Amino acid sequence: MALECEGLSIDIGGTSVVRDVSLSVGDGERVGLIGSSGSGKSMIVRSVMGLLPPTAHVSGSVRLHGNELAGLDDASMSLLRGSAIGMVFQNPQNALNPVLTVAQQIELPLRLHYDLSGGERRARVLRMLGKVGLPESFADRSVMALSGGQQQRVGIATALVTSPRMIIADEPTTALDATTQRQIVDLLRELVDELGASMLFITHDFAVLSRATTRCYVLHEGRIVESGSTDGILDHPRTTYAKTLVEAAKALSLHVEEGNGDE
């Protein structure tokens, strides 16, 4: 099992934000975690990454490839972040370092975790640029000179450059245009499968989820209220909350009666 949370509960300042959550991501599996803002999904991600605020009280267990993460100190977690776990964030503009070039940004995890020469790092960075669909000429540009979609491609390259076995994508398309969203979801899915890695994909949108994952958990007010195959829940949501999410996604998807040649 790539990732396993068991009985995970998180309290922050006396408020219970995650309640007895158990979920798992199998090896090579793409799994979704869906819920509205405030449902606790980002807190679950943060607990896996060891990025919860110091006031948070955590109980339960989080295992990565069988190794317990709960209770690990900062130094041990730093060794895992960027090597064993790659993370793609919601807003690439905030997640990338504005003073770095594209190449400097992407090679950061390699510098931190690997003993490679500058030339070897450069070669890997250029290879990653190709994989995320950016030209090599972008390597020495500032990340701030790129569009949102291009920045998110750099974010994905940074997350995947060390070939981590586990990828966590926290709303990676929410800040992007509709046209770019589709490209980024498809790119992420393709690269994760090519790596043979596992992915936990967080979103509030069933439309995005259906394209990114095969199985999912529905989170409401800190609890998992429903889980199963993504297509199954889309077709037959059982809980009122899952129904609301599915109906919203369907209402906001285009259903053009006459064919337009694309869909």
Added chain:
Amino acid sequence: MSDVVLEARGVHKTFGRGKTHHEALRGVDLVVREGQSVAVIGESGSGKSTLTRILFGLDCPTTGDVLFHGRSITGKEGRERLLALRRASGVVYQNPFESLDPRWTAAQSVAEPLLAQVADANIDERVDEAFRVAGLDAGRYANRFPMDLSGGQAQRVAIARAMVTSPQVLLADEPMSAIDVAARVQIVDSLRRVREANPDMAMVVVSHDLGVVQHIADRLVVMHNGLVVERGETHAVLRHPTHEYTRTLIAAASW
């Protein structure tokens, strides 16, 4: 056909000069009629926000003109007309938590545009009515602060605030991009109710998402690289797109 409320004629907009200049709009015409809802669609950088900012007098065209009820709002001569447009328009922004004052209750935020315009004993009544039209229970939400509201609730407060002065034109600039999908449906519903309650009001919606605007726009204007590449009645454009870029947008919204 009903009267033209707002019109852009041959609008060009250039930012910067010399080598680094950027032509955001390269000659755009747009007509918004009474009672009509027009969606300006395109991705980041297409010029859609620049166009609507100019249309509502929040920025000036480099060349070209903008008319409110047939008279120019640009330049010195247009000053009075511009002020008339400001009084007659309401704006809903992308992020309600940035557009609402965090120190004010929902009711205070909704009442403020009225206080600036009228000395009216019926302010409470009109605030209640604005809440109702936006689809919010005033009794439940009027005394809450933005931090005690969800994204969807806060955006409906912002809609009530924009509607309280009964504007002739409403600009909604990416009103759903910052909130989650379940709440977007509530905003669609809220904007529909607002239109039903104000059948003569014209509305301009800026969006990158056809899935959202299919429910609230009568007409679509598709922008790409500073030009209008396609325009027409919403369902006609969705069924028979003629431009390649429109097809891309349709595919992106068809999950």
